[in-house]
Amino acid sequence: MPFVINETMGAYSELLMLLAAGTYTVAFIAFAWDLAKSSKVLRAVDLKAAEAAGTVAGTKVPVAAGVGASAGTSLDAGAGANRVDSHLAGPAGRAERPSSSAAKQAGAGSAAGRTADADMRYAGERRVPARVAVALTVLGVLIHGAGVVTRALGAGRVPWGNMYEFLTTGAFVAVAVFLLVLIRRDLRFLGTFVVGLAIIMLVAASVAYWTPVGHLVPALQSYWLVIHVSIAVMSSALFTLTFAMSALQLVQSHRQKTIAGGGADKLGFMRLVPSALSLENLSYRINAIAFIGWTFTLMFGAIWAEKAWGRFWGWDTKEVWTFVIWVVYAGYLHARATRGWTGTRAAWLSIVGYLCVVFNFTIVNQFFNGLHSYSGL
């Protein structure tokens, strides 16, 4: 007889999941508070600075006019030299991607309507609510992690065998990845989004998809489950971050355009968010990692399919959508290298790609019949 199910552990796990959701909720409030408060403070500081600038320089418009000029030249010099010979080798219409170094130049000088650092490093004044929020999120993720581990112990296997477990473990990975990125980069402006999403996932798992601890069906008893699904979940967590950043990028670039055109800044809290270009560059880098992860997901899925069903590719619904997601993100990577497709259009592709990820995870798991119908429903 295989492993004996431990239901007490299962019960502990469920309790821990609820506790984690509760902690996240408080963290969410703190993140939201941070956004609200900072935007107010920043506005006040800005006004003061604008006055000061006005008296000194005799102008009341706090637009860093130098930005365009200095960033422009550095771009021209750098990318221009690049372009000359890159086109000898490249296909028509290939664009030089907006590079980070260019973003950096723009970032340092540009102050119009923005505060956050282009490199998204920690700096500046302490944001108490944000610190509280991060601390609470860490606490939440610890509880959540304990929930995932007890679930695994209770079932005697990896905790991703049905929808309930995909959601709870997926939410854990999303928050954990977010916190890991926070070590190096100040992405606290994404806090409300990531933590909010984790809460939704936990609630959905407990309410709509609750499943008691149990054994895996034979089709899932394979070490490929461990490899294939864990990489899929981690890539999805990264796609979650880039989705949020791309969405913010669209808002930010709209806002930047409005401000540059002399319009009023109606979205004060967006000051906490870096410039559209920095968002684009960082999300590109994260998307590149996630794309590699997704490529592995696809490949390992194919190897597993070969082992389980005798063919490595059969256009099963789940396979179709995994492929669609892969192609959309390949399109995204291409867009970043195609003239006229960087910036806003690339951001849309990143968003569409993520919507496909969500669709694949929810609708396809639930309503489409296929060989992959293991959602445990």
Place this chain on the structure above:
Amino acid sequence: MSERVKANKKSPAPVAAAKAEAALPALGPLGMLRWAWTQLTSMRTALFLLLLLAVAAVPGSLFPQRPANPFVVTQYIKDNGDYGKLLDTLQLFDVYSSAWFSAIYILLFISLIGCVVPRAIAHYKAMRSQPPRTPKRLSRLPEYGTLVVPADAGLPASDAINSAAGLLRKRGYRVEVRDDDGARPSLGAERGFAKEVGNLVFHTSLIGVLVSVAIGGLFGYSGQRILVEGDTFVNTLVGYDQFTPGTNFQSSQLQPYSIQLDKFDVTFDRESPGKFGQPIDFNAQVTTKETPDAPAKQETLKVNDPVTLGGTSIYLTGNGYAPVVTIRDGAGNVAMQGPVVAKLQGENYYSSVVIKVPDARPEQLGFVGFFLPTAFITDAGISFSGDPDLFNPQLTLNSYFGDLGLDNGAPQNVFELDVKDLTPLNNRNLAAGGITLAPGSTYTLPDGKGSISFDGVKRYVGVDIHHNPGQVSALIFALLAVAGLIVSLYVNRRRVWVRTGTHADGRTMVEYGLLARGEDHRLAAEAQSIRKLLTEEWQLAADDGDAGGGSDAGVSDPGVSDPAGAADSVPTQQTPSRQGHNGADSVTIPTGSAGPTKDQ
């Protein structure tokens, strides 16, 4: 091609010209072809085709697909009338072999080849040529810095350039020193050629994957077979219940190996409350022989764990019960004896049974009914299976006699009995009632038509047998593709230029600049590392980061003025052009420019 791209950028006029050219290609057929080729292999077309491919793949998940579910498709078309037929005309039930889907990916791959080949040639040339000439104004590069070697260090400009060249070579750069003994020696260095190689490997491997898949489709085959415990399958065309050959399949490809199902065990979950009775393990013991004369081998066949034999893989894909029956005919002879495969219908192995007895005399016999491993009957008289295991096996049947219609040779579905031309012997509405059998019991048919005994129950498995000659190469190309992808995304292609000169007072002035090709967020870090290397090599006083802020306006711009002269205005070592990041997060608005700016 490249000229036009550049022209497009400069002013709208050439764009219009290009468009006009596109609209009325007075180019002759050859020119037209070239024009079409340029369009097809452009980055924008590639992107468009990629996105189109993604969109085109979607309908395959919305409509049932013939290769996977032929019966569902037939039913769907029947249920949906003209709409179903329209969908069928549009090949929406065969999306992945449809003309339009194929067109998209074939175009994409032609575009891919058209992209990869010229790029490979260009890159080969680039790898064999020297780094590009030293730009006049290094200070315009995204990363730029200067160093000053004191006069008493005894490092003349030419030595400095050679020493820098050595350091860069060690760092993996390809270096060319120019104007070695001139007044302003310089060097150009480049590294990261692997990036483009990786990218080319990635794209080429995708073609490899596609070709492998095509080979599998041409020369592969697959089939299904049901094996009851004790049955042996021999790999010949007649051995299969169902067989799907590839386009170029030849029956001589089949190696006549054999596989016998000795025993099949299922373990059911007896603990989890919500999943009581769910199967948690399937285990088939088989005896295999590579060839008819080869020694027999014991193997285990499980889900996720196929047996490989004679170039094929054998997969466990289904299972069920096969009640063993003995049927005697009206003449008293055994007309049939053996297991009957029961087809799964519902929960807990609730299965349907069809028995055709063409050998029964004087009248052929037919039985239709159900097998239940653990039979329960509700008060309403509805029977169901309460458990997947054999706790209370039961066979309930109706019987018929007459001509089964098998003698004219028309193929029939073994799981269906057409009772239209048969006379019922047993069913609930007849006086004789239906037949209900437990293992070991026998029922005598009315009117002396014979008898049926339920002798016991065996298990059966369904196996899928596949041969795909493209599989291994598909895997190899896929792995190559990922390796290429990782290299292309994580190797950075960089260029470094260094220029030196001697100041009037004997100091050696050094300036350097870095440029990345493509995305490179670590260029600044590389600039810093190189600066550190040079500083250590020449034993310069370690610079303190931001010291150089401020008056760098006139920093050596060799293109305009003598670096030696210009360097006069440099109070200390100039720091890399990386700007003060930490400052950028502060909430004050810089009224002037903070930190070092570039000279224009």
